[in-house]
Amino acid sequence: MVDSHFVLKVPENLDPAAAAPLLCAGITTWSPLAHWKVGKGHKVGVVGLGGLGHMAVKFAVALGAEVTLFTTSPSKVEDGKRLGAHRVVISKDAKAMEAEANRFDFILDAVSAEHDINAYLALLRQDGHMVLVGLPEKPMSVGAFALVGKRRSLAGSAIGGIQETQEMLDFCGKHNITADIERIRIDEVNEAYERVLRSDVKYRFVIDMATLPKAA
Known part of the structure; x- marks a missing residue:
């Protein structure tokens, strides 16, 4: 016997194997996008192209946002575009990063390796939001001026509840989204x-x- 409150319906048009990671990487990236109401007209940055990042790109594009992928690896540029990213920026290129300042409404950081989040906070517009879903081992330093000056916010997000997970699966069924x-x-x-x-x-x-x- 299974408690019906904890049962999820996977849309029939989705390949079960490719849908399986939606219950981890999928809901982890969907939840903050849904919570902060990312949608049409928003400029969204996704930091890192891995298991989480590739789902964030797919979701943000399907929600109607203009999506920019940030990666340290030039080898991931073409794959980022294949997944739907409108633009790809190599984050090790200081001039390229400076050109993105004050541009984004929302940034989803999916990197678990140690990195400087202040470089991305500077890319947010006034009242912009940056959300961490990656889990670096070491504590990260945050410059207060990067937040205070333009009323930016920094938050974290884990996974989602059953209702939100079902909403994510329904969205995936409608837009034919699965994990690679x-x-x-x-x-x-x-x-x-x-x-x-x-x-x-x-x-x-x-x-x-x-x-x-x-x-x-």
């Missing part, structure tokens, strides 16, 4: 783990449970 995945066998798990450590996955691994050894 690599399906692997159970005997490939160790190799996949090593690839995750090298950031060598686009963008989520999904284990095919049918490959589990049958009980004797």
Whole structure:
């Protein structure tokens, strides 16, 4: 028996394997976009192109926002555009970053590695919001003037509840959105783990449970 309050309906048009990460990376990025009412006419920045970032790009584009991807890797420019980003900025390029100052209504930071968030706070407009969904190990330093001067806000977000998750799944069904995945066998798990450590996955691994050894 399953408590119906905790049951989710996955739209039939979505591939189950590609829909599986929606319950993690999907809702993690959907929740702040929905909470801060991101939509048509908004200029949105997405920091980092990984499991979370690639979903944030897809959602923000589908919501009607103008989306700019920020990445340290020039090799990810084309993939960012393939996913729907209207613009891609290499964040290691100081001049390119300066050109983006005071431009964005909303920035979603999906990076878990140590990085300078002040560089992105400076890109927000007056009353703009920056939300962290990545979890760097070390505490981050925040310059008060970057927030106070233009009444910017910095917040964090985790996942969402059942109702919000169902709303996200319904949106995905309507817009045919799933995660980009690599399906692997159970005997490939160790190799996949090593690839995750090298950031060598686009963008989520999904284990095919049918490959589990049958009980004797």
